[in-house]
Amino acid sequence: MKAARRIPLLKKMLSQLGIEDERVRLEWVSASEGDRFATIVDGMTEQLRQLGPFCHNGGGENG
Amino acid sequence: MAKPKVALYWAGACGGCDVAVLDTNEKILDIAAIADIVFWPIALDFKYHHVEAMEDKSVDLCLFNGAIRTSEHEKIARLLRAKSKVMVAFGACSCFGGIPALANFTNRAEILERVYKEAPSNANDNGTFPQTHTKVDEGELELPEFFDTVLTLAQVVDVEYFVPGCPPPVDLILKVVDAFATGQLPPVGSVIASDKTLCDECERVKEEKKITKIYRPHEIIPDPEKCLLEQGIICCGPATRGGCGLRCIKANMPCRGCFGPPPGVADQGAKLVSAIASIYQGNSAEEIAKMVNEVVDPAGTFYRFGLADSMLKRKRIEQAEKGG
Numbered sequence: 001m002k003a004a005r006r007i008p009l010l011k012k013m014l015s016q017l018g019i020e021d022e023r024v025r026l027e028w029v030s031a032s033e034g035d036r037f038a039t040i041v042d043g044m045t046e047q048l049r050q051l052g053p054f055c056h057n058g059g060g061e062n063g
Numbered sequence: 064m065a066k067p068k069v070a071l072y073w074a075g076a077c078g079g080c081d082v083a084v085l086d087t088n089e090k091i092l093d094i095a096a097i098a099d100i101v102f103w104p105i106a107l108d109f110k111y112h113h114v115e116a117m118e119d120k121s122v123d124l125c126l127f128n129g130a131i132r133t134s135e136h137e138k139i140a141r142l143l144r145a146k147s148k149v150m151v152a153f154g155a156c157s158c159f160g161g162i163p164a165l166a167n168f169t170n171r172a173e174i175l176e177r178v179y180k181e182a183p184s185n186a187n188d189n190g191t192f193p194q195t196h197t198k199v200d201e202g203e204l205e206l207p208e209f210f211d212t213v214l215t216l217a218q219v220v221d222v223e224y225f226v227p228g229c230p231p232p233v234d235l236i237l238k239v240v241d242a243f244a245t246g247q248l249p250p251v252g253s254v255i256a257s258d259k260t261l262c263d264e265c266e267r268v269k270e271e272k273k274i275t276k277i278y279r280p281h282e283i284i285p286d287p288e289k290c291l292l293e294q295g296i297i298c299c300g301p302a303t304r305g306g307c308g309l310r311c312i313k314a315n316m317p318c319r320g321c322f323g324p325p326p327g328v329a330d331q332g333a334k335l336v337s338a339i340a341s342i343y344q345g346n347s348a349e350e351i352a353k354m355v356n357e358v359v360d361p362a363g364t365f366y367r368f369g370l371a372d373s374m375l376k377r378k379r380i381e382q383a384e385k386g387g
Contacts, residue, residue: 002337002340004346005340005341005343005345005346008355009354016168016362016378017378056377
């Protein structure tokens with residue numbers, strides 16, 4: 001259950017750092033829910049594709 | 064044998080690291096006895112052109128404090144690197160960005176706008192902003208460029224050793240000078256502090272880390288004997304390197320993380336998110352929301368000294384802003 005507390009706090013911190021909320025997601029999937037797992041991964045992949053590559057501009061002057 | 068040559072410099076810093084060197088008190092005379100100080104802006108009247116005139120690698124030890132905030136800091140970092148055999152990132156700002164790197168939550172344009180235009184104490188009706196080059200009757204004046212992103216020293220030049228702390232405590236400063244004087248410097252890349260976490264060194268009574276409310280330091284007078292985390296105060300001890308002499312803890316204040324991450328921890332902030340969320344009790348949506356709410360400023364608290372050195376290094380720059 002630690003993950004249930006860690007992820008919301010991490011998301012708050014990442015939002016302060018300008019990271020889009022959609023890039024981190026927590027879902028609970030049972031080992032018997034293969035279809036659901038695949039659907040969630042597909043959905044996440046599609047969402048990330050729409051967001052585009054992650055670019056944090058962290059390196060060097062203006063990165 | 065000629066005395067070894069030592070240079071000290073301050074870049075984006077408050078001056079506290081230089082004061083810490085002076086805090087060695089009578090030991091500073093020992094340092095002066097074994098070494099020639101060839102450059103030290105806070106204390107001695109050497110100019111940049113004196114350093115430029117030195118031969119490459121003619122300075123034996125350079126203690127460089129402060130983050131890289133402007134083009135001047137970068138230029139002098141490169142200059143001192145070329146002239147020095149051993150480069151030491153001295154203090155939290157030089158090692159991890161320190162307090163100045165909290166500016167990586169914003170950017171140059173926002174900072175200049177705030178400081179020169181919006182701040183209520185300003186009287187700047189002409190909208191004067193600092194320029195890197197200004198023509199006046201006598202010629203052209205030049206100011207260093209203010210960077211968008213605060214950098215650590217090691218992000219600009221190669222660094223042999225890291226001495227963390229805000230400021231580094233006197234015993235660590237003497238340890239560096241001693242190691243240098245006796246030729247017993249550790250392997251290149253070493254952080255000259257403890258290899259344990261602050262929690263490992265903390266003498267407070269630790270029982271069970273389970274909390275149901277987080278207090279900000281001004282909201283509670285902590286028990287001076289008990290673990291601060293167990294009292295609900297965010298203490299960065301679990302994810303901070305020890306060796307500081309527990310200065311804050313002994314003053315009944317929580318660790319703020321100025322010694323950076325301990326060995327094996329890549330990202331101090333992420334580790335602290337994990338630690339704080341782990342000890343908070345409650346699994347319902349309401350309880351979790353309460354915890355998230357009580358950690359008022361997670362990024363600023365967990366990366367207080369380490370943002371420039373963290374995995375993300377700064378707040379993401381929107382693509383549209385880039386190049387602007």
